Amino acid sequence: MAVVEIHQDSATDSVSTIGFNHKKIHEGLHFSTSYYEKIGAASAINILVTAPAIGQYNFIAEIDTDGPGMFTFSKNPNATATGSSVITSFNNNENSSNVSTLTHTVNGTYTSSGTVLITHVIGNSSGLGANELIMGGENMIEIELAPSSTHLLRFVADNSSCRTVILTHFHKED
Numbered sequence: 619m620a621v622v623e624i625h626q627d628s629a630t631d632s633v634s635t636i637g638f639n640h641k642k643i644h645e646g647l648h649f650s651t652s653y654y655e656k657i658g659a660a661s662a663i664n665i666l667v668t669a670p671a672i673g674q675y676n677f678i679a680e681i682d683t684d685g686p687g688m689f690t691f692s693k694n695p696n697a698t699a700t701g702s703s704v705i706t707s708f709n710n711n712e713n714s715s716n717v718s719t720l721t722h723t724v725n726g727t728y729t730s731s732g733t734v735l736i737t738h739v740i741g742n743s744s745g746l747g748a749n750e751l752i753m754g755g756e757n758m759i760e761i762e763l764a765p766s767s768t769h770l771l772r773f774v775a776d777n778s779s780c781r782t783v784i785l786t787h788f789h790k791e792d
Contacts, residue, residue, distance in 0.1 A: 639676075642789040646714025649707045651722050651786045659778045664728045665705065665771040666697055667763070667786070670719040675763040677720075678787045679771055685780035686741030687773055691761075695732035695770035702726030710787075720763070720788055731770055741776075762791070 642648040655663050669675055681689050702725055707718035763769065773782055 639789065643710045646709055646711040646716040648710045648787070648789040649718040649720070650710055650788075651705045651707050653705050653722075653724055653784045654782070655724075656779060656781045657773075657775045658780075659775055662728070662772060662774045663782060663784060664697060664725055665784055665786075666695070666699055666702065666723045666726055667769045667771065668699070668721045668723075669763045669765055669767045669769075671766045673719065673765055674791045675720050675788050676791055677761045677763050677769075679761075680785040680787075681740065681771075681773055681782065682785075683740055683773070683775075683780050683782040685775060685777035685782075686739070687775040687777070687780060687782075689736075689738045689740055690731055690734050690770070690772045691736040692731040692734045692770045692772070694768060696729040697726060697732075697768075697770055699723040699726040718788075719790075722786065728770075728772075731772060740773075763788075 636644070639648060653663070653665060657663060667677070679691065699721075702723035705722040705724055707720065707722065709716055709718070771784055771786075773784065775782070
């Protein structure tokens with residue numbers, strides 16, 4: 619069941635509602651990231667998501683690729699941000715000066731995935747099949763990231779050339 623906010627229009631005396639994620643955008647508390655990389659067979663993209671000590675985050679991830687591979691989402695990976703690049707989080711309300719405290723880094727030091735929560739095969743060796751996965755959101759798995767937690771979004775390509783985009787959308791819970 620979606621959480622809504624009710625507004626009374628003073629001109630028409632009508633009631634309008636908006637969804638909770640939409641409300642968070644208007645409040646300047648909803649953020650997104652986008653990361654693109656072209657990788658070869660058996661190469662990986664590792665995005666480390668680190669939550670701050672205060673707050674719980676509602677988190678959605680999406681992966682789009684033109685080739686097959688394996689996507690995993692895990693908790694407590696044996697990975698660090700050492701040698702990594704920060705992925706910029708954008709506020710989905712361009713009028714807000716709020717900045718995200720949830721950090722995303724890419725291609726740091728990776729040893730193992732930790733506790734794998736979600737595994738998904740994307741596409742197949744012929745390049746046919748679903749090459750998109752959305753994790754979280756309505757009618758899907760709702761991921762609530764705990765304070766001080768670390769998660770890993772990992773995609774390992776099967777083909778010699780996979781153009782891959784990994785997107786995240788998130789907001790801090792009240």
